[in-house]
Structures are given as structure tokens and as C-alpha cells.
Amino acid sequence: MAETEPGLPQRSTAAGFGRVLVVVYAIFAVAATARSVLQIATRFDEAPLAYALSAVAAVVYVVATVALARGDRTSRRVAVVAISVELVGVLTVGALSLLDLTAFPAASVWSGFGSGYGFVPLVLPFVGLWWLWRTRPGER
Amino acid sequence: MTGPYATAVIVVSLLLCVGALVLLVADKSPSTGAWILLGVLELMIVVFAVGGVVQLVGADHDVPAWEFVGYLAGLVAIVPAAAWWVRDERSRAAAAVLVVVLLVVPFLVLRVQQVWAGTGG
Numbered sequence: 001m002a003e004t005e006p007g008l009p010q011r012s013t014a015a016g017f018g019r020v021l022v023v024v025y026a027i028f029a030v031a032a033t034a035r036s037v038l039q040i041a042t043r044f045d046e047a048p049l050a051y052a053l054s055a056v057a058a059v060v061y062v063v064a065t066v067a068l069a070r071g072d073r074t075s076r077r078v079a080v081v082a083i084s085v086e087l088v089g090v091l092t093v094g095a096l097s098l099l100d101l102t103a104f105p106a107a108s109v110w111s112g113f114g115s116g117y118g119f120v121p122l123v124l125p126f127v128g129l130w131w132l133w134r135t136r137p138g139e140r
Numbered sequence: 141m142t143g144p145y146a147t148a149v150i151v152v153s154l155l156l157c158v159g160a161l162v163l164l165v166a167d168k169s170p171s172t173g174a175w176i177l178l179g180v181l182e183l184m185i186v187v188f189a190v191g192g193v194v195q196l197v198g199a200d201h202d203v204p205a206w207e208f209v210g211y212l213a214g215l216v217a218i219v220p221a222a223a224w225w226v227r228d229e230r231s232r233a234a235a236a237v238l239v240v241v242l243l244v245v246p247f248l249v250l251r252v253q254q255v256w257a258g259t260g261g
């Protein structure tokens with residue numbers, strides 16, 4: 001099976017549309033990390049579960065950003081895992097936050113399926129996985 | 141923090157965003173002139189951030205300082221970071237990145253104002 005050489009610009013997850021995707025991921029990485037650090041440092045006892053989840057979300061966004069920006073073979077696998085976790089996370093937290101508003105105050109990026117962020121957190125993992133599939137090596 | 145200067149930053153950013161959108165549709169990458177205009181915006185942002193910190197020091201009401209400074213720092217960093225990220229990009233993707241970033245700048249200015257006023261989460 002003929003693999004395309006790595007490093008071909010149009011195959012990289014960071015080129016073309018990937019440039020934009022990485023920026024959106026980076027913005028969420030920075031925002032989620034900053035917010036999470038602030039929450040844990042200043043008021044962790046208020047809602048430990050929600051704030052711990054915030055931290056998880058932040059890590060997922062950071063890993064996905066770096067993996068998409070690097071775009072080599074290993075990074076691609078890392079990106080698939082990170083974005084899959086992101087997808088499961090936003091769906092689970094979104095569903096749970098609808099069921100029980102007290103356990104998840106509107107504090108996590110994933111609460112209400114990311115409604116506080118224009119539902120971008122809900123759409124982003126689908127776009128990310130689609131992009132990884134589009135740029136997969138070995139495609140004609 | 142809510143004066144005409146903040147509004148000016150938002151307006152300039154949105155105007156440049158429209159410009160970037162035109163580049164995106166026309167399938168062009170930003171010209172030297174576009175980068176100079178972005179430099180002007182960045183200068184305005186730096187002045188806004190410095191003014192913000194000065195006002196924070198002399199604030200007559202409680203402002204969550206870390207959150208406030210954090211948003212200002214993000215605001216200062218975002219345009220240069222985006223410029224660095226698309227430095228070698230010769231396709232319209234560079235313009236697309238600018239569209240996103242130039243939408244985030246007004247959003248951040250509004251968040252800075254909310255944090256200053258103590259409204260919003």
C-alpha cells in the first residue's frame with residue numbers, strides 16, 4: 001500500500017484549513033487553561049467536580065492543539081485520541097449538565113454542550129475528526 | 141474601560157476583519173499593507189492593556205485582578221501569535237486565520253469590560 005511521504009504540505013493537519021482549525025483549538029486551549037487555573041486556584045471547594053472537569057477539558061484542548069499543529073504520524077494518532085475524548089466529554093458533560101444543573105454550575109466549557117461559547121465546543125470535535133480523516137495518509 | 145477608546149479598538153478590529161474576509165473570498169493572502177494595519181491594531185491593543193492595568197491599580201471598586209490581567213494579556217498576545225502562525229502561509233488560509241482572530245479581539249475587549257464591571261460569568 002502506497003503511503004504518501006510525510007511532510008507533504010497538503011497532507012499535513014496544520015496546512016490549509018488546518019491553519020484555521022489549529023487557531024480555533026489554540027484559542028480554546030488558552031481560554032480553558034486560564035479559566036481552569038483560576039478556578040482551581042481561587043475557588044476549588046465550590047464545585048470540585050466541575051472544576052476538575054474544566055482542567056481535563058483544558059488538557060484535552062492543549063494536547064489536540066499541539067498534535068494538530070505538529071501533524072506527523074504520531075501526532076495524528078494523539079490528535080485522534082484527544083479529539084475523541086473531547087467529543088465524549090462535551091456530549092457527556094453537556095447531557096449531565098442538562099439533567100442536574102447543581103452538579104455542573106455553568107463553569108465548564110462543556111456545560112450545556114458548550115452553549116456559553118456559541119456551541120463551538122460541540123461542533124469542534126466533529127470538524128477535527130473530519131479534518132483528520134480528510135488529511136489521512138494514503139488517500140489518493 | 142468602557143470609554144470610546146475600547147469601542148475604537150472593537151471597530152478597528154471589526155473593520156480589519158471585514159478586510160480579511162474580502163481577502164479570504166478573493167483567495168488572496170494578506171499583503172504588506174495588511175500587516176501594517178494589523179500592527180496599528182496591536183499598538184492600540186497595547187495602549188488599551190496598559191491603560192487597563194493603570195486603571196486597575198487605581199480602581200475604586202473590587203475587580204478580579206487575575207482574571208482582568210489574564211484577559212488583557214491574552215488580548216495583547218493574540219494578534220502577534222496569529223501573525224507568527226501564518227508567517228509562511230501563502231494561501232488564503234492566512235486570511236481565514238485573521239478573520240477568526242479579528243473576531244476574537246472584540247470578544248475579548250467585551251470580556252475585559254464585563255470583568256471590570258463585575259458582570260457576566
